[in-house]
Amino acid sequence: MPAPPPAPTATKRKVLGRLSLPERNFVAEALRTETLGGVLLLLAAIAALIWANSGWKDSYESVRDFHFGPASLGLDLSIGHWAADGLLAVFFFVAGIELKRELVAGDLKDPRAAVLPVVAALCGMAVPALVYTLVSSTGGGSLAGWAVPTATDIAFALAVLAVIGTSLPSALRAFLLTLAVVDDLFAILIIAVFFTDHLDFAALGGAVVGLAVFWLLLRRGVRGWYVYVPLALVIWGLMYNSGIHATIAGVAMGLMLRCTTHEGEAHSPGEHIEHLVRPLSAGFAVPLFALFSAGVAVSGNAIGEVFTRPETLGVVLGLVVGKAVGIFGGTWLAARFTRAELSEDLAWPDVFAVSSLAGIGFTVSLLIGELAFEGDEVLTDEIKAAVLTGSLIAAVVASVLLKIRNAKYRKLCEAEELDEDLDGIPDIYEQDNPEYHLRMADIYERKAAEHRRLAEVTAGASEENNGPA
Template structure:
């Protein structure tokens, strides 16, 4: 209530102050560097896969190393670290961040959900009406790549309000959680109960060790590896092990404790995720062939058209529309530092799918190599187009704030 007795208006995009501002700035710096490394790995993959040495690229991707191929290690192994940090971020946001306050969480949550549902609807509309359409790729355009998106925002948006960056980060956390649910529910195959129970037991053990304030990595590292292996053997995608372990990691500091375990672990692991794990995945996921015939097929393939339309139109309309409708029909209002044109620019930026979109493309069409190639090429095309359009819009808004 205000002093006049009228109900206080809820902020759709809360201000970011104190420790949250410092943490956000640190995260943005790391993710920006990771985004640039991700871009570099993507360029290397594309050049290599379309060079005279493309056979070497394919042979290396298919090389068996222990129980998995190099490509499988990249998608099932390296990305587990990325998803572990996503689980930690989600738990932090739920307990002490923006998502812990319902009135502040509602807008980015609705925006993220709308930004996942509408791209899926657009993809399905294209593929259900096309004679050669394939509906199993519906989830490909639903994901937003936070590393790329934050890299673009940091490069062209130095004068933009911090509330806009906070909104994008919160949006991405909810989007990651949605992607995790999609992978776990729709892209798990050959379910086996005993390995899953073993993985759940180890996740429970991790939770107990966290509750008892055990800190030694000599326990946690073997448990994490075993959890990953049992999750992989259960038929559920192995990266879900990373998410689960992140969700049971303690994110709130005890009295007298300077930093909670999640913050210490994240400080050590985030550079490995952003600098090694995700670029390693991109190196073996983004190597699609872009020959003349492949491009011609891309222009007529319903899957590719659905992915590009979902990323460009679905994400932009979904995120912006979800934000505007929530603010319009609830008591939430836009932060006074922002204009709806800022939100529109970031909504286009959310169309950068990349990492998780490439992973879902592999899972959706894993048995059809040609279709996987076309779906991945569409993800790259849609993501690049979204990045370029968002860059122009954000640069214009950045100049307006700098004046």
């Protein structure tokens, strides 16, 4: 009697494996815009530092502190305040759409796949907060800034990648993007829960009613920017006056957009609006916020104080050490306890390098720093200097680590882009398709025939040249 066939072994789930083609295309499109925005963000931050440390620093402060707006509506704000509360609402609106898309159509849709980025992001926020708390409490500093080093700035991180010219594989880029989306979600919750000092329930109720109207209009298929933009401004103004940070209005409206396609739709409304608004966010809103938030006085003494004052040292170590250890440790734990294997194309040092890159916490870290130490201008500026210093160190460390493996990354990217049959689909996504192998066989046969014909022509010419005169 023949022995029974062996039971099939279950294939282990891969961590940071190859993306599906639609997801890869979406990530590539989103990151192109974020990279350009990151470069503008970097330039704006440099411009702010130069302006604030030049002979025209008084003009910088005058412009930043210039007030305008309807005082009767409680909106007589400084330009710096408009940038932090108004322009960043656009940034968080896009973040809300990204989060909604991830939840309904992206990596976070599948609970098994969502475990990795969620655990990594949570650990990447908890460990920096713990590092700050330990450093600050040991040195007798304030614990108010515990949330400052918890945020990752995806645009700044991508700008660093663009500057150093590394060919990061799409799986690692998608991991970084998803980390940032989850990070933004929890940053929003931190701002809403921990940085709301008082509540105006009348204004809050009005904002909730406005959001309900916004949701009903979307569900009824009402279209037209002239309907939604004025309504969004009213919701934002009410949310600001309620005492809850006004950026919460942006993410709430972003989460309400539909991010799944119906029959006959090439793109969902959420994707369409994100495509329109993302350039405004990345190219205007965030760089302008950076211009009026990153302008802090930098001197030898100021930099030295960053490493001696417990609050600022806690921010630097939280970004540089806490982020890298937290995200790497969270990723390893998620893989270990879900019995998943790291993709054979990557190694754990690659994960650590990307984790170090996530230590660049600029936009949201600056915002939380302003909220945490509101009223103390000196400490606020020192915290901003610490955010800049920690982000710079994290960028340098990650750049070195990624450059070491760049030759490997370049080969992976070339394999992802290779399209020998010229059908518009990378060959790596067609390897299991029989029609693809038939096309490739035909291509190779035609190439071989062309080589034979060239060889015959070359041989004939050689005989003529060597023949009798």
